[in-house]
Amino acid sequence: MPFHDSEFGLLYMNRDRFDFNLHFEQLFFSILPCTLFIVCSLWRAITQSRKPSVVYAPIFQLTKLGAIITYVGLQIALLIQVGMGSFHVTRIFIASSVVNLVAALAMVMISYTDHNRSPRPSILLNTYLFLTLLFDIAQSRTLFLLSESTPEITYSAVFTTSLAVKIVILFLETKSKNKWITWDRDEHSPEETSSIFSLGVLSWLNSIFLQGYRSTLSMDDLYPLDVALHSKQLHDRFLANMDYSKLKGDSYGLVKVLVKTLLVPLLLPIPLRLALLGFTFCQPFFIEKLLDHLSRPEIEANVGYGFIGAAILIYLGMAVSAALCWYLHHRMRAMTRSILVTEIFSRATQARIGADDHNAALTLMSTDIERIRLGLRMLHNVWAGVIQAALAAWMLYIRLGLVFLVPIGVVVVCFTLLGVLVNFTGDSQRAWMTGVQKRVGLTATVIAGMKNLKLSGLASTVSSFVQKLRVEELAAGARFRKIFILAAMLGFTPMLISPPLTLAFTRASLDTSKVFTSLAFLMLLTNPLSQIFTSIPELVSGIACIGRIQAFLECETRHDFRQVLSNRKKNLNFTEIEADTGSSEIETAPDSTMISIKNGNFGWKENVFVLQDINANIEKSSFTMVVGPVGSGKSTFCKTLLGEIPMSRGSVVLSMRCPRIGFCDQTAFMWNGTIRDNILGFSIYDEKRYNSVIQATALSVDFVKLTQGDQTNVGSDGITLSGGQKQRVSLARALYLESDLVILDDVFSGLDADTELHVFQRVFGPGGLLQQRRTTVVLCTHSVRFLPFSDHVIALGDNTIKEQGSFKELAEQGGYVQSLGIRDSAGGDGSEAVSETAASKERTEAQKDAQGSPDGSPGAEVNLDDPNRATGDKAVYKYYFLSMGLLVAFCCFFLAALWGFFTNFPTIWLKFWTDDISSETRSHSHAYYVGIYALLQVSALISLLLLGITLFIVSIKRAGANLHHDTLTTLIQAPLSFFTHTDTGVITNLFSQDLNLIDTELPDALLNTLFCVFQALGQAAVMPTSSAYLAISYPFLAVLLYSVQRFYLRTSRQLRLLDLEAKSPLYTHFMDTVRGITTLRAFGYISDEVSKNARLLNRSQQPAYLLAMVQEWLNLVLDMIVMILAAVLTALAVRLHSNSGFTGASLVTLMSFGESLSGIVIYYTRLETSIGAISRLKTFNATVKPEGKEGEDMVPPGNWPQHGSVELNNVSASYQ
Structure with a gap:
């Protein structure tokens, strides 16, 4: 030719x-x-x-x-x-x-x-x-x-x-x-230099697999995060598309911005998903043609080879297109997490103090982000499933006629009912997340304030209340899980009920090829709809969580009402301000004024002002002391100068821009780090400046006592330090900062008299650090004895300024200051006596033995030598099953076995039916076969319902409450030394991330693992019916699967643990930031905090992203195994001319066998990694010993003590 x-x-x-x-x-x-x-x-x-x-x-x-x-x-x-x-x-x-x-x-x-x-x-x-x-x-x-x-x-x-x-x-x-x-190659991932083929088969992961198999992985062993996934550049793109003014009133505003920002990553998987759809549809055509040829007397050799080649190409194409599609999709999910976490943190740094949104933000960063990640997991299967179902329905129409409307009708009914269910999903999800937010927020507060709770004797009372919140949370979550179970039932109903109904109503003549080809198209019609029905509640739940994040972003942010004058327009601006406020009494402020307050009214609630009619000037390089009775508004005055008060009237004008203000809050803010880290903050280390600061604040004495000196870890919220030490570290941080303005709120609280004198003289007194630097100082204090040393005094009372001026002036006016009865000693030798006394005290203390001083240590470290990180601990399963009850656990396995039988035997039943159809005389009627077939399918649906109820309702309620109770009891009974050595982020992670896994991923992973195991066993029994020779490969297949899962699990389990552990520093940093937000804003550290959050977020993304990638590697390997099975099965069928009925049953079973194999390893891996949450709780309960010892559990009578005394003789005490 x-x-x-x-x-x-x-x-x-x-x-x-x-x-x-x-x-x-x-x-x-x-x-x-x-x-x-x-x-x-x-x-x-x-x-x-x-x-x-x-x-x-x-x-x-x-x-x-x-x-x-x-x-x-x-x-x-x-x-x-x-x-x-x-x-x-x-x-x-x-x-x-x-x-x-x-x-x-x-x-x-x-x-x-x-x-x-x-x-x-x-x-x-x-x-x-x-x-x-x-x-x-x-x-x-x-x-x-x-x-x-x-x-x-x-x-x-x-x-x-x-x-x-x-x-x-x-x-x-x-x-x-x-x-x-x-x-620099060390700063970039091998993924960034990989070819399309390396990405397609995920070979760029080989080195991480080998290292994970041979040794224990640490964070430093992981690949750097791909630059395209870095949070800063992603957030910058997000901000370019974000308009906060248009966010309110649009329920899906944040979703739209995310779609606009991630449009390209969102669309990239679509061509590959369409390719996967095309290869998937090749399967029933392949089955149809193969069965047609098997029904002929003989098959030509070239045709046989063509069928073998077609089987390889179809299943290879499915494997590679799926790997690339989900690779790109996982990148989009990682980008979504980066954007949302960064935005939540950034918005939290802009929140008003007193808004009480911090606990909500922590829940949004952890639980809600996880729900969003799960909701996006099957995003591309939703639209692809609709296309697949439509095409499959058309193919059914071509083969069976109008009877194709039967499965469509079942789908429509189920979809309508699902639409009704979806209306309840959002509310139940929000109620559940609100319960989680309340419990996690209270738990974080309890952990941070454990010292005070133990001292007050309220620990057990608070414990009972937290446990009550947990029970209420589980009840709220049960309502959502019931909806999820019903959605799953609706999802599986088309898959299980449509085949018997379709075959019952068909009027076309049936044969082996038509029955099994139609069954294949029915699977393509119903399977994606099952996934859609189970995915829609997760997707709606994820969108609801995005809505919660949007509501947080819509909250009112801090408005800095202070105004800054430029040198060029100073007088003009002052005049405009005077005109705006209606004041004519005060002329334009002189150049010597640092801060000017005119007709100020300040408060924390609308129309409720703590300070009213405030008019004051604070001069440059002056020392101003603010005094007054308790509750007179001194702290509010400090926050006013910082622009932190939410409600304000009048004006607060700064004569110059002060990007960095040294500030000490009434409650000292501490990072979870070393003392030196807390003093330096984000400033560069200057040895001379640092030494002068620690000498002035008398911290050098404490450093002598501490075995690790200034490298002592202060613990969460400075728990290892005394109140006075925390105040002095906070003061040292303010002094170390390069700033022209220092605002201090009651920094002498918790200091003994001698230390107070020393600090005042070295810091505020004549020749002190602040005077030498000519720094403007505002000190709000109860230590009124130092008033003579001030340049200006402001006395507050009755919600306003009672009097102000120099000490000498006020001491003669007969007001509040004179009533204090303070002698003016600023000009005498008293200051020298103070200095000498304090110096003597310092020398004496430095020579004392410092046994028993609290010595902080770094937060809890991860034991990388633990072999269970790679191999797992099977005893954890027993611990989990005991927590839910052995009877409940047995019911789970029994119902899963029933599911495996009832979903596979119907395929063999169809073979018996088609054999009877093709025989000359039929032994049973059409209704007989249809009735038995329908009974088997309905039985599978019932077993699914019972298994869902057992796992998602009964077991979660029991295990969730019991595990939380045991962990909370261990926490409450833990000694105080435990809290000094353990990061609060690590502990909070147990009650947030780990319990969230136990409530969500763990039961889901267990359910799917049981499903896949017993379904695969049934499928493995069906496939050899076409050729017994296929069963010969089963031992090799079992060895191969065991080797793959063993090789895979050693790495994936460690990555999951690293994923959970890498989130703890992120959460700790977030809690530290929101707790000290006023201090951080005053210091001008917000940009540094945002950068640090970006670094911690990128670090936490490393194991999470690699974990998703290695899971896709496993999917690819298992799909390759299915490809080999398909090729072997096809070769045996065409060479041995197998029975077409059994071959059809085997090929139809093979269509889902790959999914079952993938499911076994994937869900078992997810189970192994999720059970890590149980392992951590078990380890926590086993290793944290209660502070109460034998003989210390005596409960005294109610009237004790009637009289008596406490004597301490030669007592030495320490935290360890």
Whole structure:
């Protein structure tokens, strides 16, 4: 047949040579892919030309360009041969040659631009080369088969030569450029330099797998996070699309902004998901054709080989397209988490103090983000499932007629009922999350204030209240889980009920091919709908959580009402302010004024002002003391100067911008770090300045006592330090800061008299640090004895300023200051006496033995040598089953076994039915087979319902309450030393992240693991029915699966543990930040805190992202195993000419067997990693010993003590 022969049309397949038509190949294998490549290459070249060069490898670049130019020359030769007219060709043939030449020229352009400007091999070029290489192989075979004349043979030979050159080009283009990249490779992930093939088979994960298998992984062993996933650049893109003013009133405003920001990552998986959909639909067509051929007397060898090749291509295509699709989808989910966590943190730093949104924000960062992540998990399966169901319904109509409406009707009914359920999902989800928020927030508060709770004797009372909140939370969660169970029932109903109903109402004649092909299409119709029905509640739940985050973002932020005057417009602005406030009594402030308050009214609630009619000036380089009775508003006055008061009237004007203000709050704020870290903050270390500060605050005495000196870890909220020590560390931080303004709120509380004198003289007195620096100081204090040393005194009382002026003036006016009876000693020698006394005290204390001083230590460290991190601890399962009850655990296994039987035996029953149909005399009626078939399917549905109730209602209620009670009891009874050595973020993680896993992922993973195990066992029993030889492979298959899961689990389990552990510093930092937000804003540390949050977030993303990737690696490996099984099953069927009924049953079973295998390892892995939450609780309860010892549990009578005394003789005490 010559090249130009098109007698049989474009779509005719040459059955004699088992080959495609040449015109079909040239149109779909050449013109179409080349045209798409040319268009995409132009866009790619334009976008890449704007990027900087990151690769320098000129010799390698010239080698690639030389190979491509050679290929261009061969394409020119082919076009010349076509144009010479040596053989007759069609217009499609000519068009194909022209387009191939243009595409070859585009290859030169893309190779050149991508070589220098892309760290990875060109994805576009490599994809084009690989696909067209496969197409060219088919075309080359066709050309040689059709060649009759010498010119045609010559053309075919040149075409084959160009094919060989293309292989060389593909080899060169896929080579990694890693060793020629100009950036620091230690700061970038291998993923960033991987080719499309490495990404497709996830081979870039190999080194992490090997390291995880051989040793214990730590955070430093993990790949750096891909730069494209870094939180800062993602959040910057988010802010570019965010308009907070338009957020209110739009329920889905935040969702829209996220979609706009992540539009490209959201759309990228779609082509690959469509490819997966196409390969999936090839399965029933493959089954249909194979069964048709098996019903014939014999099968030609070429046809048999074609079926084997088709099986490999179909299942290989499904594996690779799924891997790439979910790889891109997981990247989008990681980006979503980065954006939302960064935005929550950023918004929390802008919150008003006293708004009480901090606990809500912590829950949003942890529990709500996890719910969003789960909700997005099946996002692309929702729309793809709808398309798949529609196509499957159409195929059913072609084969069975109008009876296809039966499964559609079942789906419509279930979907309608699901729509009713969805209306309750959001409210139940919000009620559940609100319960979680209350409990986690109170628990975090209890942990932070454990010292005070123990001293007050309220620990057990608070414990009972927290446990009550846990029970209420579980009850609220049960309502959501009931909806989830009903949604799952509605999801499985079409899959289980549609086949018997469809076969019952069909009027078409049935045979083996039609029954099993229809069953395959029914699976394609109902399976995605089952996933949609179970995914929609999760998706709605995730959207509801995004709504909660949006509500938090809509909360009113802090408004800094202070105004700053520029030097150029100072007088003008003051005059405008005077006019606005209606004041005419005070003239424009002089240049010496640092802060001016005019007609100020300040309060924490609307129209309720703590301070009223405030008019005051604070001079530059002055020392102002603010005094007054308890509750007179001194702390409010300090917050006013910082611009932190939510309700204000009048004006507060700063004569100069003060980006950094040294501030000490009434309650000292401490980071969970060393003393030096708390003093330095984000400032650069200056030894001279640092030493002067610690000397002035008398901390040098404490450093002598502490074995680790200033490297002592203060613990969460400074729990290892006394109140006085915390105040002095806070003061030292304010003094170390480079600032022209210092505002101090009651910094002398908790200091003994001698230390107070020393600190005052060294810091505030004549020649003190602040006087030497000419710093403006505002000190609110109860220590009125130092008033004579001040430059200005403000006395508060009755919600206003009672009097103000110099001490001498006020001491003679007969007001509040005079009533204090303080003698003016500022000009005498009293200050020297104070200095000498304090210095003597310091020398004496430094010489004392310091046994028993609290010595902080770093927060709880992770034991990386624990072998259970890699292999797991099976005793944890017993602990979990005991917490839910052994009877409940037994019921779970029994019901799962019933599920496995009732979902697989119906396939064998269909084989018996089709055999009876094909027999000459039928032994049973149509209704008999349909009735038994329906009974088996309904029984499977009932077993599913009972299993869901047992696991999601009964077990969660029991295990959740019992585990929380045991952990909370251990926490309350723990000694105080435990809290001094353990980070609050680690403890809070037990009650938030771990309990969330126990309530959500753990039962879900257990349910799906049981489902998949027993379903796979049933499927494994069905598949050998087509050929007993297949059963021979089962031992090898079992060994292979065991090896894969063992190799995989050692890494994935460690990554899951690292994922949970990496979140603790993130949560700790968040809690520290919101607790000290006033101090941090005053110090100008907010940008530093946001940057630190970004670093911690990126670090926490490393194990989470890699965990998602290794799970997809496992899916890929299992899909490859299914591909091998499909090829073996097809080969046995065509070579042994197996029974078509059993072959149909085996192939239909194989369609879901891969999912079952993947499910076993994936869900078991998820179970193993989720059970880590139980392991941590078990370890916590076992290792944290109660503070009460034997004989210390005596309960005294109610009237004790009637009289008596407490004596302490030679007591030494310490935290450890």
